[in-house]
Amino acid sequence: MPQSQKAIIHILTKIRMKSDLFGAEIDSMEEISEKYWVKNIIFYKGEQIEYIELVAKLEKFGIVFCNYSNKEELKEKALEYSKEYEIINVSSPMELLVNVMNEVKEVLGHPLSDDPDVFRDKYLQRQMIRDHNPELGIKYVQGAPEDLQIEELEEKVGYPFIIKPVDGVQSSGVGKINNREDFEEYISHYEVFHERLKSRGVDNKMLIVEEYIDGKMYSVDYYVDFEGNVLMSKPVKVKLGVDIGVDDYCNIARICTEKTQNEFKWKRLKTFINSTVKATGIRNTFVHHEIKINSKGEFKTIELNGRIGGWRLEVMKKAFDLNLYELTVNSETKPGILKQNNIAVNIYATESGILTEFNEKLLEKISKRETTYEVETDESAVGKEIGLTKDGFVKVWVIKLQDKDYAKVRKDFLYIMKNYKKLLDIELPVIDNSKRKPAFEAVKHS
Numbered sequence: 001m002p003q004s005q006k007a008i009i010h011i012l013t014k015i016r017m018k019s020d021l022f023g024a025e026i027d028s029m030e031e032i033s034e035k036y037w038v039k040n041i042i043f044y045k046g047e048q049i050e051y052i053e054l055v056a057k058l059e060k061f062g063i064v065f066c067n068y069s070n071k072e073e074l075k076e077k078a079l080e081y082s083k084e085y086e087i088i089n090v091s092s093p094m095e096l097l098v099n100v101m102n103e104v105k106e107v108l109g110h111p112l113s114d115d116p117d118v119f120r121d122k123y124l125q126r127q128m129i130r131d132h133n134p135e136l137g138i139k140y141v142q143g144a145p146e147d148l149q150i151e152e153l154e155e156k157v158g159y160p161f162i163i164k165p166v167d168g169v170q171s172s173g174v175g176k177i178n179n180r181e182d183f184e185e186y187i188s189h190y191e192v193f194h195e196r197l198k199s200r201g202v203d204n205k206m207l208i209v210e211e212y213i214d215g216k217m218y219s220v221d222y223y224v225d226f227e228g229n230v231l232m233s234k235p236v237k238v239k240l241g242v243d244i245g246v247d248d249y250c251n252i253a254r255i256c257t258e259k260t261q262n263e264f265k266w267k268r269l270k271t272f273i274n275s276t277v278k279a280t281g282i283r284n285t286f287v288h289h290e291i292k293i294n295s296k297g298e299f300k301t302i303e304l305n306g307r308i309g310g311w312r313l314e315v316m317k318k319a320f321d322l323n324l325y326e327l328t329v330n331s332e333t334k335p336g337i338l339k340q341n342n343i344a345v346n347i348y349a350t351e352s353g354i355l356t357e358f359n360e361k362l363l364e365k366i367s368k369r370e371t372t373y374e375v376e377t378d379e380s381a382v383g384k385e386i387g388l389t390k391d392g393f394v395k396v397w398v399i400k401l402q403d404k405d406y407a408k409v410r411k412d413f414l415y416i417m418k419n420y421k422k423l424l425d426i427e428l429p430v431i432d433n434s435k436r437k438p439a440f441e442a443v444k445h446s
Helices: 021-036 052-059 071-084 095-108 122-132 150-156 180-188 190-198 266-280 312-320 324-328 360-367 406-418
Strands: 006-012 038-045 063-068 086-091 140-143 161-165 175-177 207-211 216-224 230-232 236-240 251-256 285-293 299-305 341-346 353-358 372-377 397-403 424-432 437-444
Touching (some): 006 021, 006 095, 021 038, 021 312, 021 324, 052 063, 063 071, 071 086, 071 095, 122 140, 122 207, 122 299, 140 150, 150 180, 175 180, 216 266, 230 266, 312 324, 341 406, 353 360, 360 372, 360 406, 397 406
Parallel strands (some): 006 086
Antiparallel strands (some): 140 207, 161 175, 161 207, 216 230, 216 236, 236 251, 251 341, 285 299, 353 424, 424 437
């Protein structure tokens, strides 16, 4: 079959296609189409999109759009396209669409991971890794909130431990438990958190309890081909909320700098990744792998996600001139040397309340810093309840820094970290003791 008749299927949502993330995805698709004559077919659910002029323009760059009404129609249309094109990959950046993506692969006759649920079930991940190689694994217990017994957790896992949903979404519900009081508080608030998780499409109530891994956190994105071979990007260092004194495990910053690249040997990381892929039987998928290096220098898996991580297409392109989509069409693709230091700071709430406004004066100062190239905020969040990710809330967007000079980027990053808790103006909930329930009053947080 001629090279011009190869295609990649991308499964997206309309919300994704209206976000700033979509711009980086479109740029990457255009480059692949031009370089390898690969067609990019974007599937999305619902009525046909309105912006016809954009669609017509993108078709000239090898990008076509196809809407579907339900999963069965999606699979039928994918099969129709497979008669015209050699479908070389099926991809989705959306965690909640990983299982749908696997169903499309299956109907196309593409190989799947040994257990396709490995990405949506954190307990299964732990089990497969430990059973294959105990040195890679950690202690863990699974159970419904009402079934978890603290005595058993103390015996089998020990303090401190991490508790989180088996079927998680963007670090939601992740809590560190130091004692029985912490555990009881987490369980007592679980129903409120779970309602927020349900609104995002996750209804599984199972929790996983696992030993706390100390040390620095990193993420790496890679593609595992049909035979299980791994094609890797470079690692990105991750700063969490707890790193800046916020009781939350949200991803505050992703750091791709010359310092990060020199913190450990590439060969050690590659050996660890290959061992994990072999343990879990992963094939034919992108993987976003979150890792910690503990105090003993050991690599430990935090999570495996069956997709490209958020913003990683843009990060790898800016930092290494690497198009992650290219890993699916050219097995010789490798990340080069670091070209630009790149840091992105995600904006999260540091407490619960109503978001009254973004601190525009502070954001204006940040936007004028030497290495800042983009400040994005989600204005639709203003006037709504906001809070920590462990309570089920999400970020309200991002600040991006970039420069060839590491010292300059670091200086601006430290300025943002120093002022991080001032980025949002939040009205705090005040307890009305006479009614014994929360009541929102106009108490401005400074």
